[in-house]
Amino acid sequence: MLSQLEGSRAVAGAVVCCRPQVVCAYPITPQTHIVEAIGASVKSRQLKHCRFINVESEFAAMSVAIGASATGARAYTATASQGLLFMIEAVYNAAGLGLPVVMTLANRAIGAPINIWNDHSDAMAVRDSGWVMLFAEDNQTATDLHVQAFRLAEELSLPVMVCMDGYVLTHATERVDVPTQEQVDAFLPPYKPRQVLDPADPVSIGAMVGPEAFTEVRYLAHAKQLQALERIGEVAGEFAEGFGRHSGGLVSTYHVEDAEVVIVALGSVLGTIKDATDELRANGARVGVVGITSFRPFPLDALREAIGDARKVVVVERAFSAGFGGVLSTDVGLAISDAKARLSTVVAGLGGRAVTEAGLIGVFEDALGDRLEALRFLDLDKDVVDRELARMAGTRRSGPSAENVLRDLGTVASGAL
Amino acid sequence: MTVRAQGEHRVAAGEVDGSTTTAGPRGRPELFQVRFHGRGGQGVVTAAELLSVAAFLQGRFAQAFPSFGSERAGAPVVAFCRISGTEIRTHAPVDAPDAVVVQDATLLHQVDLFNGLGPEGYLLVNTTHSLDDMGLGGLADRLHRERIVTVPATDLALEYLGRPVPNVVLLGGLAALCGVVSLDSVVAAVHERFAGAVADGNAAAATEAYRLVTAEAKTANKEAVAHA
Amino acid sequence: MSKAETDGAITTTQPVKFYQVGSFAVGNRLVDPSLRTVQADAARTNAITSGHRACQGCGEALGARYVLDAAMRATGGKLVAVNATGCLEVFTTPYPETSWQLPWLHSLFGNAASVATGVAAALEVQGRNDVRVIAQAGDGGTVDIGFGCLSGMFERNDDVLFVCYDNEAYMNTGVQRSGATPPAARTATTEAVGREPGNPFDQGKNLPRLAMAHGIRYVATATVADLHDLEAKVERAMDFRGARYLHLLVPCPLGWSSAPADTIRIARLAKESGLFPVFEAVDGEVTAASGIRRLVPVEEYLRLQGRFRHLFDSSGAVARTDIVARLQKLADANVERFGLLQPEVT
């Protein structure tokens, strides 16, 4: 049903329609609005046959989900940032045990310095956990991806994480076509577990596996991800049939056909990039955009195809690996390793820093004019950095950089826009 | 909140109703951006959301979002609303608003309220004082005089609601000031979000604000003409 | 003079008991099967079956079978077990073999209580309230790394019986000190050197009392030395709904460097010396304590264990009278607190 509502509530509505049986909640900004809304549905009996459990930590949240899923219940939770890191041991465990838990990750930066605003550092920290990781470009996609997530997870017996930008999407009120119960029931069959704790047919789940079989177990995890690579596109197709709109898939493209320069990115920044693209194309520049929806499994082939013959590929990412550079860029680089395209990484929007259309147009123009370095930090205040570097070089006890920088900028923490 | 939209899914560009709209930045048609200033607890975010709902009810695309922060009650806060005839893809903050709504005049000397507000911009201030009393006389040189309006929104809220919550009241004023949404859709949005006395009170207050602003705009126009 | 002597009657009647059985042996051919322990039953579940890789004389392997077999009987076999990482998990489920004979799930070291919460919640929403849930962990997985999740499970009063198999250190990783390691005990991280050898005094976490503080329905302690008592407590625990806690002392021949054959004897001495009080608490109040039958000084308990060897000389005589006295004080305090020398409180 077409609605104007907050992203969190749209997602909550979709999740409720998926009839989860156990929902675990632990508060962390900016994920809270989602579980709050689901909790209300459980209390109001709009969502029946569901236990909503207020746990004492994210570690417990994922653990409860693991127990519930292994007992044949459809389990859901949501988290962000530090919360994801606190549950990371259980995140790996859920994937290792092949339990189809679905989790929303409201992407947020990781401290220190503590920062409640959006970037993708949290998602990148669990890149190798074995979860399927889908990124939403807007709230419509975020909503639809959750419905597809349960379907994928349960078909493949793999946990699926739907990543949506914290605040930028979770707190944005936009037009969303929220799935109806009927549509979802037709699309998502009841959960039939691959393995279940049942006195009638007892098994031991979670054995200790030694060198003699561990490699095989890990390979099978990879094989499952490759199956997911197949299914994600198909499921998106089946979703389009049932819901009358396209959402999800491996990648999305915008004006790539004849593009010289292609920007590759994850999440909500794609919308702004597309606006920039329109601006440039209006002036005849051949630029295009590739959005990656499925970050894990990583769609090497689809990406290579989408990029085509572009001579310059720019990865705009909201995370980076200190001491190295882009994270997503590494994967993109592998996809185009045998093409002649040159690759640049633009680190942008860290910790909630706005990524503006103007800034992106600048990136495109520099790329077109071959002025873009291999690694650029968009809108970096070089003077501030240099002054702090000097301070550190000058005095041993230069103090905490974060506070120094704020003092330098004359800003009171988080007060200003 | 969930409300039924007029018209079909995803209204295409150009399919918008006839209400007045001004050109957005970089000449993209029908984009209208509003920035709300207020204090935590004054329903600033709600105001932005209700405006987006009102627009949505008119079959337009809208996007509302707060200035993401961890402000507590009393602290200055900002919220935004984008309205467009075409799908809104950007998620960048609003840097150049077409209108600024000030829910609390005491912010005037604390925050740069007019940052990015262009010469064609609109300004709606909740106050019982005149612009000169507030030392804003000079603004007349920066903006069209008739696009600067003050409303005693808090008083109206107290009168119609019994509570000093000016946010919805100002939406009525905004509808009158720049016509980006109709009063009817504001009232409809209010009824979607609230119920009973609160809904009725807000609707009545908004309507009254709409009346006042319409009147004030007329006189301002006359002055403008006289000066010429 | 007895009555018989004064009136010449030729009968003195006494209640017939089974003195070979007492209330102590596992079973006896003479008593009604209903009065025998579950372990006396040739048809017991053997929740952990043969072929597991526990050390010779492992108290934990024994304790886990005792608890789960009793629970299996109490629930008519409708039981699911969740296991924390640790010896119990490692020696029972090395691929490709498992010793478990009931539905069993291992997730992580610190989350057994939460996983069990999830299992219980799933069963509830599926309308399978007949199936009950046990979470089990060693002392590390209970009092240390698992405590956060456990406290949450308690506080929410989730329908789980959590069993701690307490062998008083991290045995799986090579005998390191835990929050349940007793004072003066030698571990790999509290070596028996210096003026105060072994684990320091005035540290450690008393989980049964913490559990009681959560106000959960049922808390009990037990040892592998008194099977009747242990099984009665498991059965009782299964009568309650909501969060329940059972703290079971399981000697570890490896970590305590004691003779494998002495596992049960040592558990018995732990209780008879007063160092390990065996009691029961309902709704946060102690309702029963197993009295001491043959009180022994703590050194009789300590002497059998290499981890306390530094308190004795080569002849086995107490060398560190000061430390043994402090330990005796702890035992005396328990005797006092729980009235262990009075007739059974019930």
Added chain:
Amino acid sequence: MEKPFAITLDVGSSLANKTGSWRVERPVYIDRLPPCNDACPAGENVQGWLYYAEAGEYEQAWRQLVQDNPFPAVMGRVCYHPCETVCNRAQLDEAVGINAVERFLGDQAIEHGWSFEAAPPSSGGRVLVVGAGPAGLSTAYHLRRLGHAVVIYEAGATPGGMMRFGIPKYRLPRDVLDAEVERICALGVELHLNRKVTDLPVTMRDDGFDAVFLAVGAQLAKRAYLPAGDSAHILDAVSLLHSMEGASPPRLGRRVVVYGGGDTAMDAARTARRLGATDAVVVYRRTRERMPAHDVEVEEATDEGVFMKWLSTITEVDEGQILLEQMVLDDKGFPQPTGRFEKLDADCVVLALGEESDLSLLTGMDDVEIADGVVQVGPDLMTGHPGLFAGGDVVPAERTATNAIGNGKRAARTIDGWLRGETPREPARHELASFEHLNTWYYADAPKTERPRLELVRRTSTFDEVVGGLDETNALFEARRCLSCGNCFECDNCFGVCPDNAVVKLGPGKRYEFDYDYCKGCGICMVECPCGAIVMEPERA
């Protein structure tokens, strides 16, 4: 269910892992010899019959008992029960009342008229038993059960020997004795009363016996020379007790002195009290500690008002009065005269100085050696004369009925062997189940049941039985106090305490066995076995 590879496993699959290979020591079930069995002169398998008794299977218990001793009812009254003296339970609380349970079983048998299983068909062997005392009857019983024809020649008019003539009614009612003797005869033993054997070689030859068991007992009272006046009234204990079986009890007077310190002396003194003596004084030349009489007898005697005069010898007997000389013990413990004298009023003196055997029937048998008035025999109880065996009071041994019955059993085995031309193998004796072998934790505390005793007034006025029996309840109670030392009683401990489930329970009466496929040899079962029926044995290197 399509399970994830390696991570999810089928239950119970660890059975494929045979942990028996870890073992360096293996537990083994054994039977140890309980102290009671070890100490029983009659060679009873006490623990064996208590095992049935504690289960309430009294007939089964009785049948187990009479494998070794055909006189449970008698033994349960007159035996001085050395079994109880060594009972391990004594170190816990009190010894098990074995004797009381034995009597209970014996009385049950009489009450329900249980009889022995019929003897097997004749082996052709024919044995003469001389004397129908405990030794003779026991031998006859066992020989019959071994299939031999047995003939008893008894000089007296009634069977039982000292059981009848040496033990007063108040300790052993005659109907009880008769019943158990009768049961033996019913087994097909030919009993000839009033048949005194005067010339054994002749009897053996003429009546054609293959072997003889000599059990004539010791019936002749030892006399001591006492200077006495003509009117002094002196008689001996043997004839006193003997005459009690006759029609008219002898007259003793009010003040009776008994001279001697054995059980017979006590019997005589207690009998005197019952015959109306106001004073019954036992005069003994040594001290209480050195008195041969069993404590229980002395206690009961003093209870009944018998007075003891230690360290005294009778030097002169006159009418109504005797002269005593006080003694002191020298450092070797021998009494030495002090020269101090005292007088004591006495209407009569009963001499209880011990008994001797009448061995005249052996006259002319040079190959039979006699020393100190008793027949010398080898460990097989055979005299120097081939085929002639002897037991009971005629051979050197403690002179108790129990011992005599034990002799009889042993003799029967050796006679049987001799008749078959084999040397009988003594059954191998297990290692003793001493207290250290037990894990007594598992036994609940339970004090002994006191057998009720007859009211004192009646004890001194009548010959009613002094000590009563147990009723079923407390007999069962008493039986269940048995620790079953060294013998599995199926408490399920080993089955329960094995961390590797390596003990197999074979079902009631079948005990257990170890599953060496999985037993890691930890030894917990050995330590926790209450009765010490498990040992650890090193695995072969």
